Amino acid sequence: MEDHHWYKNAVFYEVSVKSFKDSNGDGIGDIRGLTSKLDYFVDLGINALWLLPFYPSPWKDDGYDVADYYGIHSDMGSMSDFDELIEEANKRGIKIIIDLVTNHTSDQHFWFQESRKDSSRDNPYADYYVWSDTDDKYNGVRVIFNDFEASNWTFDAVRKQYYWHRFFHHQPDLNFDNPKVHQEIFDILDFWLDKGIAGFRVDAIPYLYEREGTSCENLQETHQFLRKMREHVDERYGPNQKILLCESNMWQDDLLPYFGNKEVKEFDMGFDFPVMTRIYESLARENVSPLMSVMGEKHHLPDHCQWATFLRNHDELTLEKVTPEVREFMWKYYASDGVSKINLGVRKRLATLMENDQQKIKLLNSFLFALPGSPIIYYGQEIGMGTDLTLGDRNGVRTPMQWDRTTNAGFSDAEQSRLVFPVIDDDEYGYHVINVEDQKSDPNSLFNFIRKLIKLRKQYPFIGFSEYNVISFAEKKGIAIYHKYNGFELFCAFNFSSHTIEINKNLIGMEKSDEIRRVFDENTREIDQFVLDPYNFQWYYTESK
Numbered sequence: 001m002e003d004h005h006w007y008k009n010a011v012f013y014e015v016s017v018k019s020f021k022d023s024n025g026d027g028i029g030d031i032r033g034l035t036s037k038l039d040y041f042v043d044l045g046i047n048a049l050w051l052l053p054f055y056p057s058p059w060k061d062d063g064y065d066v067a068d069y070y071g072i073h074s075d076m077g078s079m080s081d082f083d084e085l086i087e088e089a090n091k092r093g094i095k096i097i098i099d100l101v102t103n104h105t106s107d108q109h110f111w112f113q114e115s116r117k118d119s120s121r122d123n124p125y126a127d128y129y130v131w132s133d134t135d136d137k138y139n140g141v142r143v144i145f146n147d148f149e150a151s152n153w154t155f156d157a158v159r160k161q162y163y164w165h166r167f168f169h170h171q172p173d174l175n176f177d178n179p180k181v182h183q184e185i186f187d188i189l190d191f192w193l194d195k196g197i198a199g200f201r202v203d204a205i206p207y208l209y210e211r212e213g214t215s216c217e218n219l220q221e222t223h224q225f226l227r228k229m230r231e232h233v234d235e236r237y238g239p240n241q242k243i244l245l246c247e248s249n250m251w252q253d254d255l256l257p258y259f260g261n262k263e264v265k266e267f268d269m270g271f272d273f274p275v276m277t278r279i280y281e282s283l284a285r286e287n288v289s290p291l292m293s294v295m296g297e298k299h300h301l302p303d304h305c306q307w308a309t310f311l312r313n314h315d316e317l318t319l320e321k322v323t324p325e326v327r328e329f330m331w332k333y334y335a336s337d338g339v340s341k342i343n344l345g346v347r348k349r350l351a352t353l354m355e356n357d358q359q360k361i362k363l364l365n366s367f368l369f370a371l372p373g374s375p376i377i378y379y380g381q382e383i384g385m386g387t388d389l390t391l392g393d394r395n396g397v398r399t400p401m402q403w404d405r406t407t408n409a410g411f412s413d414a415e416q417s418r419l420v421f422p423v424i425d426d427d428e429y430g431y432h433v434i435n436v437e438d439q440k441s442d443p444n445s446l447f448n449f450i451r452k453l454i455k456l457r458k459q460y461p462f463i464g465f466s467e468y469n470v471i472s473f474a475e476k477k478g479i480a481i482y483h484k485y486n487g488f489e490l491f492c493a494f495n496f497s498s499h500t501i502e503i504n505k506n507l508i509g510m511e512k513s514d515e516i517r518r519v520f521d522e523n524t525r526e527i528d529q530f531v532l533d534p535y536n537f538q539w540y541y542t543e544s545k
């Protein structure tokens with residue numbers, strides 16, 4: 001029997017507080033700005049917000065370098081602003097989840113400042129981080145940010161030892177062999193959960209432990225800690241009351257254990273990285289084999305769990321978990337400009353990856369909403385915002401939200417030079433051409449298309465818990481997700497190619513085929529013509545009750 005917990009069928013919205021709406025005119029988005037936009041989410045049909053880090057931080061990694069887990073960055077507001085956000089969101093039935101960075105802290109964090117002072121037993125923080133006299137331990141472990149860092153070790157001149165870091169050198173990894181670190185994490189969880197948030201997106205989870213002779217990823221010890229964390233949350237708040245969403249960008253076989261099983265739980269949700277990457281690969285190849293390879297039996301999760309499906313986020317389009325050949329192919333296809341390549345990925349928003357082809361953008365969004373899982377929209381995706389490739393690191397996909405045609409796109413009243421990032425203002429993606437206000441009043445806009453997708457998702461909630469099959473057709477140019485639930489059938493078909501293709505009616509096999517309804521009605525074809533134009537899609541619905 002499937003269960004119907006809210007997160008199994010919710011539409012999430014990933015939002016960067018500092019880039020969304022500035023309420024006090026200092027050029028930086030803030031919590032009060034976000035609160036002032038809550039009705040925007042109600043209008044769109046969003047059920048839950050995922051807030052990117054807003055903690056005090058030197059801001060060298062977009063806030064993932066946390067300097068204090070119990071505060072709010074002063075540029076983004078205060079704790080009472082946060083409480084007000086939760087209260088106002090609750091009133092509107094919107095849940096909030098926030099980022100929890102467990103793997104590392106900023107080197108500015110008090111724990112690290114203490115830890116580096118001395119290695120003696122008298123120092124309670126001495127073992128909070130992973131220290132070593134040499135930099136040859138855990139040899140061969142890959143460097144994730146390979147464009148920026150040459151090693152996972154950095155020498156600290158104060159303690160005169162090396163410290164371990166899987167990401168930037170200013171982000172020392174916490175030492176999970178120290179039980180005090182576990183307790184610190186649990187205290188942080190309790191603090192925020194007590195404030196009324198619905199859960200956490202737990203960051204960079206595969207890298208918590210280090211063991212010689214291993215990749216230092218997905219270790220058993222990490223899973224043991226995660227089970228302990230799950231138990232802690234369930235004991236305190238009751239089972240399935242608070243969600244933990246796992247960021248583990250891994251091959252499918254390594255990712256699945258993070259969901260645990262019926263008896264031993266870990267995460268409720270996990271990002272569907274394997275499907276996300278293969279959406280782009282399938283589109284580039286005009287062949288859905290890559291998607292078919294990850295959407296078989298294995299893709300089905302334990303009943304209490306759900307995929308968090310997405311097209312893009314605040315990071316690069318990651319190509320870490322594909323073969324080197326596929327990566328080269330994808331770079332050639334999506335990053336031929338030579339500047340959008342970063343680490344092992346591509347730093348572009350969806351619209352830019354699609355070269356602003358509205359048909360392809362709609363195709364991928366409609367695929368996202370048909371997937372088994374709960375879709376996450378990255379802010380700006382609903383209007384097709386572009387990328388500023390002149391900004392460093394991944395900041396080009398983090399520019400201010402484009403609300404309207406007024407100064408600074410309606411994001412802030414500050415002088416342009418004070419904005420957290422410049423507003424995009426080129427001819428193709430600039431706020432004069434792409435903004436919420438214009439799109440709201442245009443029935444054919446992307447915004448209204450996404451709003452329709454969200455409505456459809458609510459109209460056919462069984463997408464979130466149906467029995468489903470994934471079928472390829474037309475020599476793998478097309479793919480369909482066939483949802484069946486208690487006599488309801490929804491056959492969602494997508495053409496990933498530049499050819500017109502036909503769907504064999506037998507594939508659909510809906511029991512009362514004379515009563516099939518097409519969900520997207522833009523197409524004026526006869527209902528019994530199962531044809532898809534290039535990069536087009538259609539959902540076919542019937543009830544056999």
Ligand code: BGC
Nearest residue numbers: 061064065167203204247315
């Ligand atoms: C976050 C990135 C961040 C990294 C290291 C990731 O999982 O999504 O934005 O750079 O963790 O902190």
